[in-house]
Amino acid sequence: MGFIDIRNLVKRFRTKYGEVLAADNVCLEIEKAELITLLGPSGCGKTTTLRCIAGLERPDSGDVLIDGAPMFSQGFVPPAKRGIGMVFQNYAVWPHMTVFANVAYGLKLEGVPRRTREARVREMLDVVGLAGLERRYPGQMSGGQQQRVALARALMRHPKVLLLDEPLSNLDAKLREKMRFEIRDIVSRMEMTAVYVTHDQAEAMVLSDRVAIMDQGKLVQVAKPDEIYHVPASRFVADFIGTTNIVEGQVEEILDDTGLVGLRTGLGRTLCRVRDRAAVAKGEPVYLSIRPEDIEVINSTHGARDNIYTGTITERAYLGHLLYLFIRVRDTVIRAQCHPRQAGSEGEETRIYLDPAKCVVLPS
Amino acid sequence: MGGAGGLLAHPHQHGIRSLIRVDNLLAAFAWLVVAFLIIYPLSFLVVDSFRVAGSDRFGLQNYRAFFSEPYYMGAFLKTFMLSGLVLLTTTVLGLPLAYILARYRLRGQTVFTALTILPIVLPAYAGAFAWVVFFGRFGTLNLLLMQWGIISRPINFISGLHGVVFMQAIHLLPFMVLSLLAAFTSIDPDLEEAAEVEGASGIRRFFTVTLPLCTPSYLAGAILVFLWPFTDWLTPMIFGVIDLLPSIAYINIAYHFTDVGRKYMGIVSVVLSSGVCVAAFLLLKAWVERKRYTGLSKGTTLGGRTIRPKPLVRVASYLYMLFVSALVLLIPIVLGLSGFSRRWVLTPFPQHWTLDNFRTIFTGATRLISNSFLFSGVALGIGVLFGLLMAYLIVRTKALGRSGLEFVSTLMLVFPGVAVGVAYLTAFWHGIPLATHWMVMPLALFVRRMPYFQRMAHAAYQQLDPCLEEAAEVAGASKLRTFLTISLPLLLKGIFVGVIMFFIMAFQEISTAIFLYRGGWETLPVGLYLNWHRGMEFGFAAALAFMMVVIVFVMLMVAAKIGGGVLNVAWGSSGRGK
Amino acid sequence: MKSGKMLAVACLLLLTLLAVAGAAQQKLGWVGPIYVELSESLKKGFQDYYLRTYGEPIEITFVRPGGWPVCVDRVRIWDGKPDADVFLGAGAPAHSVLASLGLTVPYVHAHWDMIPAQWHGMSAKDPDGYWSAFAPWLVSNMYNELVLRMYNVPPPLTWDDLLNPIYRGHIAMCLTYASGTMYEVVQIQLQTRGWRDGWAYLRYLAAQVGRWTTGSTDTTHNVTRGEYPIGIAQPQMNAMVARRDGYPVGNLVPDVTVLVPEAAALLAGAPNERNAKIFLDWLYSMEGQKYVLQGGYFVARTDISLTQWQAEGVSMASHAIAALGGADNFWAVDLDLLDYDLELATAQWDEVNNTFDREIYRKWEELKSTLSQIEAVELQIADAKAKGADVAAAEAKAAEARTLFEEGELATARTAVTEARALLRR
Numbered sequence A: 001m002g003f004i005d006i007r008n009l010v011k012r013f014r015t016k017y018g019e020v021l022a023a024d025n026v027c028l029e030i031e032k033a034e035l036i037t038l039l040g041p042s043g044c045g046k047t048t049t050l051r052c053i054a055g056l057e058r059p060d061s062g063d064v065l066i067d068g069a070p071m072f073s074q075g076f077v078p079p080a081k082r083g084i085g086m087v088f089q090n091y092a093v094w095p096h097m098t099v100f101a102n103v104a105y106g107l108k109l110e111g112v113p114r115r116t117r118e119a120r121v122r123e124m125l126d127v128v129g130l131a132g133l134e135r136r137y138p139g140q141m142s143g144g145q146q147q148r149v150a151l152a153r154a155l156m157r158h159p160k161v162l163l164l165d166e167p168l169s170n171l172d173a174k175l176r177e178k179m180r181f182e183i184r185d186i187v188s189r190m191e192m193t194a195v196y197v198t199h200d201q202a203e204a205m206v207l208s209d210r211v212a213i214m215d216q217g218k219l220v221q222v223a224k225p226d227e228i229y230h231v232p233a234s235r236f237v238a239d240f241i242g243t244t245n246i247v248e249g250q251v252e253e254i255l256d257d258t259g260l261v262g263l264r265t266g267l268g269r270t271l272c273r274v275r276d277r278a279a280v281a282k283g284e285p286v287y288l289s290i291r292p293e294d295i296e297v298i299n300s301t302h303g304a305r306d307n308i309y310t311g312t313i314t315e316r317a318y319l320g321h322l323l324y325l326f327i328r329v330r331d332t333v334i335r336a337q338c339h340p341r342q343a344g345s346e347g348e349e350t351r352i353y354l355d356p357a358k359c360v361v362l363p364s
Numbered sequence B: 001m002g003g004a005g006g007l008l009a010h011p012h013q014h015g016i017r018s019l020i021r022v023d024n025l026l027a028a029f030a031w032l033v034v035a036f037l038i039i040y041p042l043s044f045l046v047v048d049s050f051r052v053a054g055s056d057r058f059g060l061q062n063y064r065a066f067f068s069e070p071y072y073m074g075a076f077l078k079t080f081m082l083s084g085l086v087l088l089t090t091t092v093l094g095l096p097l098a099y100i101l102a103r104y105r106l107r108g109q110t111v112f113t114a115l116t117i118l119p120i121v122l123p124a125y126a127g128a129f130a131w132v133v134f135f136g137r138f139g140t141l142n143l144l145l146m147q148w149g150i151i152s153r154p155i156n157f158i159s160g161l162h163g164v165v166f167m168q169a170i171h172l173l174p175f176m177v178l179s180l181l182a183a184f185t186s187i188d189p190d191l192e193e194a195a196e197v198e199g200a201s202g203i204r205r206f207f208t209v210t211l212p213l214c215t216p217s218y219l220a221g222a223i224l225v226f227l228w229p230f231t232d233w234l235t236p237m238i239f240g241v242i243d244l245l246p247s248i249a250y251i252n253i254a255y256h257f258t259d260v261g262r263k264y265m266g267i268v269s270v271v272l273s274s275g276v277c278v279a280a281f282l283l284l285k286a287w288v289e290r291k292r293y294t295g296l297s298k299g300t301t302l303g304g305r306t307i308r309p310k311p312l313v314r315v316a317s318y319l320y321m322l323f324v325s326a327l328v329l330l331i332p333i334v335l336g337l338s339g340f341s342r343r344w345v346l347t348p349f350p351q352h353w354t355l356d357n358f359r360t361i362f363t364g365a366t367r368l369i370s371n372s373f374l375f376s377g378v379a380l381g382i383g384v385l386f387g388l389l390m391a392y393l394i395v396r397t398k399a400l401g402r403s404g405l406e407f408v409s410t411l412m413l414v415f416p417g418v419a420v421g422v423a424y425l426t427a428f429w430h431g432i433p434l435a436t437h438w439m440v441m442p443l444a445l446f447v448r449r450m451p452y453f454q455r456m457a458h459a460a461y462q463q464l465d466p467c468l469e470e471a472a473e474v475a476g477a478s479k480l481r482t483f484l485t486i487s488l489p490l491l492l493k494g495i496f497v498g499v500i501m502f503f504i505m506a507f508q509e510i511s512t513a514i515f516l517y518r519g520g521w522e523t524l525p526v527g528l529y530l531n532w533h534r535g536m537e538f539g540f541a542a543a544l545a546f547m548m549v550v551i552v553f554v555m556l557m558v559a560a561k562i563g564g565g566v567l568n569v570a571w572g573s574s575g576r577g578k
Numbered sequence C: 001m002k003s004g005k006m007l008a009v010a011c012l013l014l015l016t017l018l019a020v021a022g023a024a025q026q027k028l029g030w031v032g033p034i035y036v037e038l039s040e041s042l043k044k045g046f047q048d049y050y051l052r053t054y055g056e057p058i059e060i061t062f063v064r065p066g067g068w069p070v071c072v073d074r075v076r077i078w079d080g081k082p083d084a085d086v087f088l089g090a091g092a093p094a095h096s097v098l099a100s101l102g103l104t105v106p107y108v109h110a111h112w113d114m115i116p117a118q119w120h121g122m123s124a125k126d127p128d129g130y131w132s133a134f135a136p137w138l139v140s141n142m143y144n145e146l147v148l149r150m151y152n153v154p155p156p157l158t159w160d161d162l163l164n165p166i167y168r169g170h171i172a173m174c175l176t177y178a179s180g181t182m183y184e185v186v187q188i189q190l191q192t193r194g195w196r197d198g199w200a201y202l203r204y205l206a207a208q209v210g211r212w213t214t215g216s217t218d219t220t221h222n223v224t225r226g227e228y229p230i231g232i233a234q235p236q237m238n239a240m241v242a243r244r245d246g247y248p249v250g251n252l253v254p255d256v257t258v259l260v261p262e263a264a265a266l267l268a269g270a271p272n273e274r275n276a277k278i279f280l281d282w283l284y285s286m287e288g289q290k291y292v293l294q295g296g297y298f299v300a301r302t303d304i305s306l307t308q309w310q311a312e313g314v315s316m317a318s319h320a321i322a323a324l325g326g327a328d329n330f331w332a333v334d335l336d337l338l339d340y341d342l343e344l345a346t347a348q349w350d351e352v353n354n355t356f357d358r359e360i361y362r363k364w365e366e367l368k369s370t371l372s373q374i375e376a377v378e379l380q381i382a383d384a385k386a387k388g389a390d391v392a393a394a395e396a397k398a399a400e401a402r403t404l405f406e407e408g409e410l411a412t413a414r415t416a417v418t419e420a421r422a423l424l425r426r
């Protein structure tokens, strides 16, 4: 059992235009001191799931447990009693209060004496890098500073769980990158369990211990960032995380001895390694996914016999530190990532090699 | 986004227990109040409207008569038309004014804003009568024009529908200006700047971004303006227009004597017109709210954009403000002149000056003033609490029956005072003898005027980002605490205007008060009404009216001073710019 | 914050209010349609008297929710549990309805005999003792001298004068049911001219009207302010008071009119019955009557000599003498009063008002345009006649149109006008 346990969470919204299933049977276990991100395109139900954890939304059914204690289903524990801190997307710092008053709000409610309160707030403001700004009003601060106030406020009561809803989405790119690491640092230093909602995959990759990917209210994969990247569970995940080449195909043969399967794809015959042989059946339509960086553009000689295709370069996209070549093999265009000095100009013929170990077979 | 704490989510899962949530308890309480103070008394009227005159039977005869008589339908349409014209006039007059007050950094904005509010404080007939004295056939203007030989026969400036439109528009200008002001100052400057960046010029930006963003607040004000002609029976009658629903209803109900059929027809026209108007209003509102504007602004201390206008714009702005102030100030000036004079008879200006009227007030009529403050103050206290509760229930919760609550409470905007008065007296004299206790006065004021406050509270609540409240809940605050420490301070700016309007509207209420007052409960407006005929002089009444204006003006200025900071913004003065 | 302060203020005020109300005291309540000038005058006079006579002060409340029908309705709603003791003001119809509903009770006050039972065939007090006049007046019309002079027309002296086209558009007249006085004007026409001719007259009169008002006081204001120079259906004393206050207005008692015995009565279930009776006794005493006069109303006792009061220094006496055309006592005015059938008038209230509403008020525009068409064709006929043409047929048609107009057949009347015009062209 995880530190946070979400079981079969369902949340519907009735709107004028019909019913929206915002959380569709979501099951998730989050370990103690883990930072997990909920990642997915906007509207997929991340915020809803987070708000159900926070108690700001009442699920239609399912259970939410924090630290073993039931929060929902058997009774309903209000947000204030769940031991959580929360950072909202648009900060939600109270404009009529000073930074100090904002951050000290929760402490004051707990009845912490003034002295202690001041000391603790000052300490916290140090942590988030706002030392000396206690007397400012939010209106006099930049977005980044306001976000730090929001973070400080959320952390102030030493919550068991920190919930963050796209906390950085309103910041500029530079600041966003900087804040990512700061949040990561602060959270790990305080050994806090954190649920972090974002639609930015880079953010998710950098920050998280594990990433939970959502699509249309469903949780589609929960795994470590590298696993998500290299072993996506579905076409959606593969597509959503980073860039990939997706080729439709069909299982032609299962080579029992080597752990390989042979596919008939738009490229021709392609061999792929599969982890779980039982998951594929002969004749089944599947997708083949391979990352651009896993495609080798080869010169005349190459050791392998299989998975080598000849195509025409249709486009060169030069990005400085790397180069994309778009290569048409039969009717399929494959994107390959190369060293920026890689030769070959548009219209030229070239050959590519797809390492079977790096080809991922996904159910269609 | 419904906060979850106390909502009704799924009765089928949580059974009876979920019904007993705080929100539902609050809603139940609100229903109790509404049932006791609105539904119960008004039901007497509704029942009456189904009585068949001259028998003990009930039937639809009265309603049939209403629809089959072209006279009543004509009056209904004419009232609608009047409402439309008044709304148009206030919009045309008020839009530039609100924009100037909200966006330009000019001196004296607080005073100008307070000035525009003044006319509403006077019961309709005081303003109308002042206009007769100034604009009438033998009023100051005509007499001067004749003296100077410009005209030989007096010109009819105000008698007729145009006078009513003009008078009511001036009267209602504050609703328009204040609600637009609240809107202009609470728009996130980014939104406008975004449009500017996109290349929208000043005027274009105003019409494509600023104005649409103001729609909810505009509607909050517009509805008050639009429904007003459905309850103001006296202004039209003073200008010689009788065939409007409220006037017909008033005369039919108040003067039926032995002809109960006439009374029933009066009630039918009240019931029908209020039902139709409120339903139309709520439909309109639902239509507008489909485009959600929630979370328009991050908060509150923003003063919107204020700019220092170019000299030409500056002069034009001042001229415009002066023009409106002149229209508005005419009433208190005429009343003041009358109050300080005797025997002002068909001359352009008074000939004999005196302080007698004011002396009489201060020696004999202080009761009127203290009663007015007592009743309006108590009504305000109850009204603000209840209005906030209603706004909360309607905007923030899914409590049972909240649309019904809204409908019933809005209904009071359209119910003429005479109907409320008669209903209260009928319901609360025998049986429940509430009308024998002075609390009935503030309660009636509360019921009649609360919708004015509620509309503004409602608009303010809608523009408050729920995240701000949720953040407090997560931080450990109870709902009540959240409300007191977060919502209320943030709402203050929006509801401040509502509080002022509520108080003023309660202060000037007469139609119901005149029906309910007992000896010793006379308010300033009642005193005004009773003293209108001291012989044929109206100096004493004018002095009372003038005093009301002065009292309210002083109150407004003090409120603006005390309020300072946040509140200043509500006044459109560039509090933050300074 | 603000509301908190307000509440504090409110509570303070409330406490003082309760403290004041707490003291046990003599009380008296009036309800009625009299003007506040009279109520204030009576308050002052009676409080003096009470203190002088009974050695303790009396608190008097006066409630005037509106015109007399509103006051009657108020008493009906009170339904035997009145919030006042005396119904003060209003004429015979109001009082007879109150009496018939048992809402007033008979009280024969100390000066009952000083009020005439009958005057030119009209009652000034109730034979059963329910009510008696304390401030009688005649149904009159009012005009504004200054404005009439400007329009260069003389004051209209009789009912028929009012139909003169020179007054067209200059007359302010009230809806019948909004004013008892106006209702009486209607009844005067119906009772003197008969049903058909009465309505015919009212149709002609309506075509003269420039402005409909909603009460006799509304009319008074329109005339005194000069908005309209002539006002129909006015309480006689309004002109007296307006003149005193400097307005150039005059009162016109038309050729035929009726008496309105503005009366007082004791309410059934009056909470302060003893004081109410003391008040009624005082109201009809010489002293009380002086306060009535000072309040801007005429006085009812037969034994009053206004000239003597004038000599005593009662300031309103000279105004009253002037307003009554030099008479020394209200009842001494020499007049042709209608033998008015009050019972009939009260019985017809609903019917006549509704007819007036439907047939005259709501058809006002139509009445005016029809009449002007009739008059136009009559002019054409007269022209043609002067030129020696044979206009007999057209004349007959025009006369028919007039008859139809008088009977309210307005559409048919206009058809007749068209026919008359066609006949004339031929």
Ligand SMILES: Nc1ncnc2c1ncn2[C@@H]1O[C@H](COP(=O)(O)OP(=O)(O)O)[C@@H](O)[C@H]1O
Binding pocket: A013, A014, A015, A020, A021, A022, A040, A041, A042, A043, A044, A045, A046, A047, A048, A049, B001, B002
């Ligand atoms: N209060 C609400 N009422 C109706 N629909 C809602 C509400 N909140 C969210 N939704 C809908 O639920 C779905 C998921 O929303 P959300 O959880 O906010 O998505 P995300 O945070 O992933 O962008 C969306 O389709 C959204 O429109």
Ligand SMILES: [Mg+2]
Binding pocket: A043, A046, A047, A048, A166
């Ligand atoms: Mg979201």
